[in-house]
Structures are given as C-alpha cells and as structure tokens.
Amino acid sequence: MRIARFSTDEGMSFGVVEENTVAAVAAHPFGELTFTGHRFPLADVRLLAPILPSKVIAIGKNYAEHAEEMGGEAPAEPLIFAKPSTSVIGPGEAIAYPEKLSERVDHEGELALVIGRMCREVPASRAAEVILGYTCANDVTARDLQARDGQWTRAKGFDTFCPLGPWIETEADPADLAISTSVNGEVRQSARTSQLIHDIPRLVEYVSQVMTLLPGDVILTGTPAGVGPLEVGDEVTVTVENVGTLTNRVIARD
Template sequence: MRIARFVHPGSPSAPSGVAWGAVEGPPNAPAERLTVAAITEHPFGPIAFTGDRWALADVRLLAPILPSKVVAIGKNYVDHVKEMGGDAAPTIPVIFLKPSTSVIGTSDVIRLPATSERVDFEAELAIVIGRPGKDITRENAMSYVLGYTCANDVTARDQQQSDGQWARAKGYDSFCPIGPWIETVLDPTDLQITARVNGELRQDSRTSLMVHDIPALIAFMSSVMTLLPGDVILTGTPAGVGPIRDGDRVDVEIEGIGTLSNPVQAKK
C-alpha cells in the first residue's frame, strides 16, 4: 500500500483539509491515472477508509510523515566514503540527527541558505518506523517498519567540512525532502536508487551495496534511542553527490517506490 499525506479540495462528506490516504493505481502508471482514497485517522494501526476519493491530480501531496526525529546514517556506501576522501567504511554505523523542521514533501522548494557556498544533494532510501521500540534485536527489526520512502539528505558541504560536526550543515529548513508517499509492501534489500539534476543522471546504485543493512541500522539506533511511530531513518547515500544551484530540480527515484522531485531556489 502506498500511504500519502495530502491536502484535498473537500467533498460532500468532508471539508477541504489535510488527510491520510492510500494511492490507488498501477505502480508505474502516470499520475493522471492514479487516485487517492482517504483513510480514517492515521496509518499506524488497522486501515479503514472514509469513502472519500480524489484524483491524485486534484490533491497536493505533503511530506508523507511528520517525524519526531530524523536519524541519518553517514558513510554507509563504500563508493561514497571513497569519493569523500575516506579509506574505509566505519565498522559501526555513523549516526546524526536532522531536525523535524528540515522535512518537506515532493514538489516543495529546497531553499539554499545565503551562508553556504556549496549545497549538495544526496539520494537515500528512508525507513519509516511503525511502532515504538527500544533495544530491538536484528532478528525482530523488520517488524518495526511501517514502510519506505525516498529521501534527499541535503547538505551544506562547506559547513560540514568547516564545523567539525554536521548539525548546521544538515539541519536547515527544507534540507530533508521525503516522499512522494510511504510504500508499505516492499523488499528493500536490492533496489535501484538514482538521483537526477535537471534530468541528468548523477547517482545510480543499489541498496544491496549498503555497508550496514536495514536490520543492523534499526538494531543499532534503537540501542541508543527509543524509536517512535513515524520516525524516519535515512540509510546513507551512494557515490555521485554534487552541488545544486538556484533554478535546479532534483529527482530522487527508488525502484518500487516512486520519484521525489524538488525545485531549488536561493533563499531571498
């Protein structure tokens, strides 16, 4: 099931507003052939439908989740470690946090801060947690997953290098696009992940090349902090990252999920 969060125009039974819904239609169908069926409450339990349904073209997709925290992984693809000047991937996951205020949805604008001279895109597979967990075992880790979505770990690269830690470089408003929806039925072990800037292919890899796989990441993170429903885990980026500039468009596509697309603008 593809779970979306969206603004709808309303219906005889529901005023216009924000809702959760299930995107309906063939996986590879164009947007004009897709519909979205509203669900009651939230997706962290049994799914019940309200009966309201709209064409996808008639709604505006939002970030599919508003997480309490975004936990991200650095250096989780060997080729990316090498392109950043490293010699070897870390033996334990390197984790950092992105603030919830950095989250935006597909079609929302990535805003480049005036304080940075280089901002990079980073295509990533994102995990959405479905239930609370602490000290989760590797064997049980996948039972805590609601689903998966596309993510872009936008990074002020010059500030990442100069600050000695990553909070500012990774934390600007709009620096965590996720979407377009959450795919709940998916085997994430070997998916193609790509990034394009203005249609030009920049990243092309597979999730099977992660240094630390998804069960290992969930187990490790939950040994440090409690994971809550809706929390997002970014699983790292492969090689090919590079700068984005005012007027660009970045498309992150993951096999079996869809495409996250965001325009880029310099912050006024």
Template structure:
C-alpha cells in the same frame, strides 16, 4: 501498498494510493481503517508522507561511496540527527541559505517507523516496527560541514530534508535501484545492495540508543556522486518500486 499524506481543499489527510485514486484512511499506522472517502490524484497535493519527531541519518553507508572517497569501511554506523523543521514534501523548493555557497544533494532510501521500538529482542520485533520505505534527500551545506568540523548546522536548515512521495509498505529493501538526477542528468546511480549496514541492522542499532516513535525516519546513507545544487535546478531522487521525489531549488536571501 503506497500510503501518503495529502491536501485537498484545505483538508489534510492520510490515504492509500491505488490505481490513480486516493483512499482516505483514519490512521497511517492502521491501514485497515478506511473512511470510505476517495479522491482522484489530480484533486490533491502530495505532502511529505510523515512528520517525524526526529530524523536519524547515516553517514558513509555505501561501499561504492566509501571506495569513491578512499575511506575505510566503518565498524559501526555513523549517525547524526536532522530536525523535523527541515522536512518538505514533493514539488516544494529546497531553499539555498545565504550562509552557504556549496549546497549538495544526497539521494537516500529512508526507513519509516510504524510503531514504538526500543531495544528490540529479536528480528521479528525490528521487522514489525518498520512501516515502510520512501525517498529522502539529505541536503547538506558542504562548506559549513567542513568549516564546523561536525554536521549539525550543515544538515539542519529548513527545507534540507525533502521526503516522499509515498511510503511503500511491501518491498524488499535489500536490492533496490537508487538514482539522483539534476535537471534530468543522472548524478548518482547505485543499489541498496551496496549498503554497508542494511535497514534492519540500522533500526536495531538506532533503537538500542534511542526510542523510535511512529513516523520517525532513518535515512540510510547516500551512494557515490554527490554534488552541488544551484538556483533553478530540479533534483529528483528515484528509488525502484517507490517512485520519484522531485524538488526545485531556490535561493532566498531572507
């Protein structure tokens, strides 16, 4: 089941995407409560499917990416935070900030949390806390990352967390094709079977550190092939059975 957030005639609502129609729901975390209203897909604008209180992202979590960088496989997940103010939805522009001359794309599978979880006792608790999965672009000012020696500034600019288009609630995340295209050219191509720490291990690891709330996002890391974005580019993150997250790129001198 694909769920998302939509805009129609100044009204923002959540809905289930089904056969080119949107079935409005009262609560994205309770899919049984339909309002009875339906919309055609062409009538609505697709927004980011959730606005997380926090985005927990994972560095170096693909075996093929570690091999590309000639880096040792980490013993535990390497995590960092991105702010909710960085989130944009499909078809919105990534804004290249004047502070950076080297902004990169990083296509990723994102886990969306469906209910509050902290220190889960068993696998069932972890599994039941996951609402579903969506596409994510961990946009990064690589030159600032190198300069700062840590990741907060480079990952946190407004528009640096494209998310969407929908949350898919009924897929097995263990072996999904993932690709990134820039202007139609494939730049990243891998599978989630290459993940060093799978999504359930990540949810357990993160929720043993901090409470995760409904709508929070864990971005699971990027495969090899990251590279530079420039003004006028169109970047697309494709994940099998989820869809395509497409964003333009614009430079704004503010």
C-alpha cells in the same frame, strides 16, 4: 500499499494511493486502517511529506564508494546523526539554498524507512516488525559548512534540507533496490541498496539501542557515490525502485 499524506480544499488527510485515486483514511496510518469512504483523483490533491517525524536519524558513509569519495574509510559501525523535523518537506516543495551562509549545497539521494510503532532495542531479526514502509529522501547538505564545523548539525539541519516522498510504500523489499539521483535530467548517483555496508535490519537494531523510536520516525539509510552541488533553479529527482520518485526544485532562500 502506498500510504500518502495529502491536502485538498477540505483539509489534510492520510490516504492510500490506488492507481489514479487516493482513498482517504481516518486518523493516522499506524495500525489497522479505517477508510472514510472519500476518494480523490490523484491529480487533484497535493502530496505532502508522507510523515512529520519526531526525529530523522541519518546514516553517514554507508556505501563504500561514497565513503571513499568523501576522503575516508567506511566506519566499522553505523555513523548516525540527526536532522531536525523542521528540515522535512514534501514532493514538489522547494529546497531553499542559504546563499548568505553557504557556497556549496549538495544532493544526497537515499532510501528512507519509516517506523511503524514505538520500539527500542530491536534485534535485527525483528526489524521488519517495526517498519511501516519506505520512501525516497534527499539528505541535502551544505558541504562547506560540514567541513568547516567539524560536525554536521548545521550543514544538514537547514529548513527544507530533508525532502521526503512521494508516499510510504509498505510492500517493498529493501534488500536490493535500484536508487538514482538526477539533476535537471542528468543522472548523478546510481547504485543498489544491496551495496549498503550496514543493511536495514542492522540499522534499526543499532539506532534503537541508542534511542526509543516513535511511530513516524524516519531513518535515512545512506547515500551512494556521486554526491554533488546544486544551484538555484536546479530540479533534483530521487528515484527508488518499487518505491517512487521525489522531485524538488532549488530556490534562493529569502
């Protein structure tokens, strides 16, 4: 099932994408879905970020080759950091390049998971029970600020630096999915989620030991090797097999 968040002239709603239509649902997508009976052609709606999370928790250096390209070894435990909810944008929305503050902004395509119910201290064996589904993500990073600051909050926290979408796929098996990132049609990153150092059940277990996870919270699972710079005018696309494709254009920040 593909759960989308979308807007029309009638307002914003959640819905289920079925081929070329969206069937609207009442309220939120957590728990049993109640359909309103309204259907919209997919071409006539605007897809938004599939969820507005209370928090986005990201995992650093979770592919061995990416850890190597960043000049370090892969961490023995998951390396977690947070991105603010205000960094989230949806498919088709613009990534705003803060040219007055940064001279190097990179793409980082990732598989993201969306939490389906409030939970804490979840054992890895039960992680699937608390996951609503999966979506595509781009952990956009001001690389020069990351190096300068010595910690990652500013570099990864700018408004628009967390594109998510196009929807939440509830039936994907995340164990071995192809993931790629392209810029202006040129493939920059290509890997499989089977190459994750810390797999998804381990990530849910680890993060939920630290903090309570709420419905709609997002965990970015890590980016593969091949991260690189974006320029104003670029179009960046993240594709995850059996999940979807997320495309955003880069503009200059006002």
